[in-house]
Amino acid sequence: MTPITPRIAIIGGGPGGLICARVLQRHGIPVTVFDRDAYAEERPQGGTLDMQEGTGQVALHEAGLTEAFQAIARPEGQEMRLLDHTGTLLFRHAPPPGEQGEPEIDRGELRRLLLDSLAPGTVRWGRYLRTLHPLGDGTHKAEFDGGPTETFDLVIGADGAWSRVRPLLSDHSPHYSGVTFVETGCDDADTRHPAIARLVGDGSMMAAHNNKALIAQRNSHARIRVYAAFRGSQDWALEHGVRLADPEAVRAALLERFAGWDDRLLALLRENDDGFVNRPLHALPVPHTWTHTPGLTLLGDAAHLMTPFSGMGANLAMLDGCELALSLARHTESDEAVRAYEAAMLPRAAQAAEAAARGLDNAIAPDAPQGSLRHLYHSSDRPSGEHRPPAR
Numbered sequence: 001m002t003p004i005t006p007r008i009a010i011i012g013g014g015p016g017g018l019i020c021a022r023v024l025q026r027h028g029i030p031v032t033v034f035d036r037d038a039y040a041e042e043r044p045q046g047g048t049l050d051m052q053e054g055t056g057q058v059a060l061h062e063a064g065l066t067e068a069f070q071a072i073a074r075p076e077g078q079e080m081r082l083l084d085h086t087g088t089l090l091f092r093h094a095p096p097p098g099e100q101g102e103p104e105i106d107r108g109e110l111r112r113l114l115l116d117s118l119a120p121g122t123v124r125w126g127r128y129l130r131t132l133h134p135l136g137d138g139t140h141k142a143e144f145d146g147g148p149t150e151t152f153d154l155v156i157g158a159d160g161a162w163s164r165v166r167p168l169l170s171d172h173s174p175h176y177s178g179v180t181f182v183e184t185g186c187d188d189a190d191t192r193h194p195a196i197a198r199l200v201g202d203g204s205m206m207a208a209h210n211n212k213a214l215i216a217q218r219n220s221h222a223r224i225r226v227y228a229a230f231r232g233s234q235d236w237a238l239e240h241g242v243r244l245a246d247p248e249a250v251r252a253a254l255l256e257r258f259a260g261w262d263d264r265l266l267a268l269l270r271e272n273d274d275g276f277v278n279r280p281l282h283a284l285p286v287p288h289t290w291t292h293t294p295g296l297t298l299l300g301d302a303a304h305l306m307t308p309f310s311g312m313g314a315n316l317a318m319l320d321g322c323e324l325a326l327s328l329a330r331h332t333e334s335d336e337a338v339r340a341y342e343a344a345m346l347p348r349a350a351q352a353a354e355a356a357a358r359g360l361d362n363a364i365a366p367d368a369p370q371g372s373l374r375h376l377y378h379s380s381d382r383p384s385g386e387h388r389p390p391a392r
């Protein structure tokens, strides 16, 4: 029997889990978030995210955070440049003043914004979900590293790519997409790396050729984050005798891989302040679904991990979190609420995951950057910017 006030646990304090908690609390529904991080800033949160009008911004609106978001968002970050490996600019979108379709925000700032909106004590830090035991009546006993075992009426798996909740619902786990990102970056680019700052501009830049790409994005405080992307084994470093912890060896291996590219682009690999982080891209099968199970559900990457080529992972996670919370607020039975949420979320996620798979095939392709160029022209109904005709 579902109690009047269900005991709800959200596993994972990423964008999806935190916004779900915020919207639940706005509707007077108690919730606890458990995150494995010891504290909010324990891990660098990664790059910048564009908050899109139909997804992330809808969630921020339901969370009552639109104004706070706009105060720290970077609309100028919507600038987008596409180049080929000779450094020739093929496409540039410069957002006109006032364009708010997809303003950027650093992930760390988004996390802080969401955390500050929650009732004190909502997030229990340093709690890694180890195991969930179904108790047979729709409730689950959750065992955590770093805290006592607790029982919940509804467990929401918002615990990302390698979710510990997902195996209770689905036999699938993420597979390697065939593309690896190697991440690096530089700080204070306007002053210390002005040529790179000019190359990247106010937003993001991608140069692509023959199954490879160099992707760079401006974060706040003039930080430029760089990804060297290529098709190949996720164990490329091991296979080439390169130690990932040795920045000089990784740099040399990447410069060899990108040999022949214009020097202005190779500066992205030469002039970095950080080491290199290997990020093989994984995805769940498309569509990823499960049989509805009382007392459990998933959102965000736990439900539909896709490669970043959809540009929508965080946006979808936030929309999922928001819609699940609204559904719980509207239904008296939490099981009905979860069913309604899953019925809307799963097809939407499948559509986005298909687009992500197509986006990856277009971007990291033998004929790159032609696929990305065609895609940009088809999807671009923007009124301004320096759009040049596609090559074919």
Ligand SMILES: Cc1cc2nc3c(=O)[nH]c(=O)nc-3n(C[C@H](O)[C@H](O)[C@H](O)COP(=O)(O)OP(=O)(O)OC[C@H]3O[C@@H](n4cnc5c(N)ncnc54)[C@H](O)[C@@H]3O)c2cc1C
Binding pocket: 011, 012, 013, 014, 015, 016, 017, 034, 035, 036, 037, 047, 048, 049, 050, 127, 128, 129, 130, 158, 159, 160, 161, 162, 163, 164, 181, 279, 299, 300, 301, 302, 308, 311, 312, 313, 314, 315, 316, 317
């Ligand atoms: C290189 C790259 C670039 C990207 N760029 C974009 C972009 O531009 N736009 C966009 O929308 N998306 C982008 N994404 C995707 C986006 O980062 C994810 O889709 C998004 O973070 C998913 O949010 P989430 O809340 O579902 O999960 P996550 O952000 O992964 O959060 C999961 C949380 O769960 C916690 N956790 C994990 N396991 C446990 C456990 N067992 N117990 C307790 N806590 C746990 C983690 O500490 C974490 O806080 C990008 C992804 C990558 C890899």
